[in-house]
Amino acid sequence: MAELRPSGAPGPTAPPAPGPTAPPAFASLFPPGLHAIYGECRRLYPDQPNPLQVTAIVKYWLGGPDPLDYVSMYRNVGSPSANIPEHWHYISFGLSDLYGDNRVHEFTGTDGPSGFGFELTFRLKRETGESAPPTWPAELMQGLARYVFQSENTFCSGDHVSWHSPLDNSESRIQHMLLTEDPQMQPVQTPFGVVTFLQIVGVCTEELHSAQQWNGQGILELLRTVPIAGGPWLITDMRRGETIFEIDPHLQQERVDKGIETDGSNLSGVSAKCAWDDLSRPPEDDEDSRSICIGTQPRRLSGKDTEQIRETLRRGLEINSKPVLPPINPQRQNGLAHDRAPSRKDSLESDSSTAIIPHELIRTRQLESVHLKFNQESGALIPLCLRGRLLHGRHFTYKSITGDMAITFVSTGVEGAFATEEHPYAAHGPWLQVRRAAPWQALPLEPQECQAPELHRLFPQLHHKGESVTWESSQELLRLSCLSPVSC
Numbered sequence: 001m002a003e004l005r006p007s008g009a010p011g012p013t014a015p016p017a018p019g020p021t022a023p024p025a026f027a028s029l030f031p032p033g034l035h036a037i038y039g040e041c042r043r044l045y046p047d048q049p050n051p052l053q054v055t056a057i058v059k060y061w062l063g064g065p066d067p068l069d070y071v072s073m074y075r076n077v078g079s080p081s082a083n084i085p086e087h088w089h090y091i092s093f094g095l096s097d098l099y100g101d102n103r104v105h106e107f108t109g110t111d112g113p114s115g116f117g118f119e120l121t122f123r124l125k126r127e128t129g130e131s132a133p134p135t136w137p138a139e140l141m142q143g144l145a146r147y148v149f150q151s152e153n154t155f156c157s158g159d160h161v162s163w164h165s166p167l168d169n170s171e172s173r174i175q176h177m178l179l180t181e182d183p184q185m186q187p188v189q190t191p192f193g194v195v196t197f198l199q200i201v202g203v204c205t206e207e208l209h210s211a212q213q214w215n216g217q218g219i220l221e222l223l224r225t226v227p228i229a230g231g232p233w234l235i236t237d238m239r240r241g242e243t244i245f246e247i248d249p250h251l252q253q254e255r256v257d258k259g260i261e262t263d264g265s266n267l268s269g270v271s272a273k274c275a276w277d278d279l280s281r282p283p284e285d286d287e288d289s290r291s292i293c294i295g296t297q298p299r300r301l302s303g304k305d306t307e308q309i310r311e312t313l314r315r316g317l318e319i320n321s322k323p324v325l326p327p328i329n330p331q332r333q334n335g336l337a338h339d340r341a342p343s344r345k346d347s348l349e350s351d352s353s354t355a356i357i358p359h360e361l362i363r364t365r366q367l368e369s370v371h372l373k374f375n376q377e378s379g380a381l382i383p384l385c386l387r388g389r390l391l392h393g394r395h396f397t398y399k400s401i402t403g404d405m406a407i408t409f410v411s412t413g414v415e416g417a418f419a420t421e422e423h424p425y426a427a428h429g430p431w432l433q434v435r436r437a438a439p440w441q442a443l444p445l446e447p448q449e450c451q452a453p454e455l456h457r458l459f460p461q462l463h464h465k466g467e468s469v470t471w472e473s474s475q476e477l478l479r480l481s482c483l484s485p486v487s488c
Contacts, residue, residue, distance in 0.1 A: 004054055004135060033098040033114060034069075036190035041091060044184055045074045054138035060094065060149075061103040067145040068094035071138040076123070078235075083227040087235045088133040090122040091185070092141050095148060097192040107192055114193030116154050120144060121182045122200040125237040136168045141200070144177075151401070153271065155179050155198055158216035160208055160267075162377065167202050172238045174202035178216050178223075183233045202236035204243045210252070213384050214259045215266040222251055265388025269397035269408075272378035276407055276432045280368040366423035370432065372407060374398065385409050390436050405430040412436065 042049065051072045058064030072091045078084040097105040097115035105115035122137045144161065148154065159179045166172040178201045185197035201220065203211070211219040222244055223230035228237065229244045245252045374382070378398060385396040386409075393413030399406045410417040410433055419426040419433035426433050 004052060031098045032100060032191045033096060033195075034093055036188050037091075037093060037096065037098075037119065037195060038072075040185060040188050041072060041074070044089075045076075048074050052133065054135050065146075066142045067104075067149045068092050068138075068142055069098065070094075071141055073133040073135075073138070075126070075133070078233075083231045084233050085231070085235060086126045087233075088124045088126055088137075090120075090124070090133070090137045090141065091197070092120040092145065095119050095145055096190070096195040100192045105192075110189075110191060110193055112193050114190050114195045116148055117194065118155065118196045118198050120155075120200060121185060121197050123233060123235040125235050125239075127239075134168070137200075140167055144200070151271065157181050157198060158220070158266070160203075160211050160216050162208065166238070167236075168238050170238065173204045173241060173243070174236060174238050175205055176203050176208040177201060178203055178208075178211060178220055180217075180220050180234060199234060200236075201230060201234045202238065204240075206243045206245060210245075210256045212267055212381065213265055213388055214256055214263065217266075218255070218259050218263075222255060260388060264392035264394065265384055267384065267388070268395065269399060270378065270381060271401045272381075272398045273375035273402065274378055274398040274400050274407055275373045275405060277371040277373075278365075278367050278369075278427065279371055364418045364426055364428045367425040367427060367432075370425050370434070372432075372434075403430070406432070408433045410435050 041051075045051070051074050053070045053072050055070035056064050056066040056068065059069060060067045070093055072093070074089040074091070076087050076089045078086045094104070095116045096113075096119055097107060100107050120141050122141065124134065124137055126133075144155075157180050161177040161179070163176050166175050167177070168174075179198045180201060182197040182199040187197075188195045201223065203219070203223070207219055207223070220234065223234055224232055226244050226247055228240060228242075229247065230236070245256075389396040390409055390411045393411050395408055395410045395414045395417070397406055397408040408417075408431065410419055412421070412435070417433055417435060418428055419435035421435065424435040426435075
């Protein structure tokens with residue numbers, strides 16, 4: 001539960017006015033990380049020292065359900081001459097380290113990120129006659145924060161969030177989100193690390209799909225060029241009834257379709273409901289590692305196994321513009337042991353990252369036949385995986401949200417993969433890789449059009465092994481099956 005109050009109201013977390021004029025006693029009692037972020041807010045809104053706030057009644061570190069200590073809400077006058085309408089500006093407090101005493105986030109030093117390294121913001125168009133900001137964006141931000149804390153997946157600019165419901169629980173077409181840098185908030189150096197500010201941008205379903213097929217940054221740039229769809233500051237208007245492609249039909253063909261053909265997709269992986277079974281042969285005994293992915297419940301993984309999957313799936317690793325997967329059997333380097341401390345995961349939806357060298361897992365196994373299972377939304381992204389990633393010599397990963405199981409499709413241009421041309425299906429513990437063969441024709445975007453013949457062109461080795469592909473669609477599950485000797 002949360003309550004609404006002015007930020008200057010009495011209470012243990014009420015923020016005093018920071019800055020050089022703040023009394024020293026306040027500076028010593030006020031959480032330093034919070035003080036630093038609030039100073040950036042005061043820079044933007046010097047005339048609003050006590051904005052309204054939605055605050056968690058029971059703080060997260062006291063067992064409450066809401067990770068954000070509170071969300072401040074400011075009135076921004078915009079700039080009509082620059083097509084920036086008046087709007088409400090929401091800013092979160094809690095994804096970064098506010099306290100520095102390990103009550104929520106582990107303190108790791110001043111040079112790196114503070115907590116998760118970012119806070120969320122949101123800009124909502126102010127309706128005529130609206131005297132107070134709606135509070136529903138605060139709950140939306142709490143929902144995203146809960147996802148970050150539970151999954152330890154961080155967000156990056158250009159990421160998307162599939163919400164599948166109007167953000168304000170109305171009949172609006174704005175039902176999903178993209179993330180970008182806030183146009184006004186500058187990174188803040190706090191005593192516990194650096195904090196950046198990621199702005200939530202509400203988008204329609206068609207715009208989300210285009211961001212998935214192409215890239216989020218490209219769609220954000222298109223939204224900036226259409227004033228009623230966001231404008232320069234990407235302000236969300238929940239009453240927007242048209243997509244940018246309905247407003248300007250040329251954007252789809254001239255920008256998005258061309259971008260997909262030229263650039264492919266920078267979505268290198270997603271968290272999903274997925275699973276895979278090794279159908280080559282039954283496990284030899286209860287301890288056989290082949291049994292990890294057979295049955296309804298995967299084997300419980302050790303801490304090392306879990307960290308391996310977390311690290312190797314951090315992002316699509318594009319080193320010097322060449323797709324690379326991390327090695328499976330690294331040697332001790334730079335004096336660091338394999339038993340490294342777990343680190344928080346980066347976004348799976350961005351290509352740029354640094355290489356990682358995880359510790360060794362169990363042996364790599366070559367499989368003759370596998371059965372892949374996806375929920376409907378995840379299965380609908382398979383054409384994106386094929387056309388937007390593999391066709392461009394890249395890779396795409398499905399990371400299970402129910403465990404450490406993962407499925408990575410790799411092309412011949414990806415280095416470091418343990419699936420080879422001779423053994424296109426290979427597993428390392430619960431991580432399966434499926435390797436495609438020679439170049440193939442582009443597949444259609446619509447999943448219902450992606451039938452077995454197209455998949456055979458992508459994986460011709462299925463014919464060589466006397467296998468076949470079935471493609472079933474239902475509300476519950478999409479299945480891509482590599483079975484022998486079932487025919488399509």
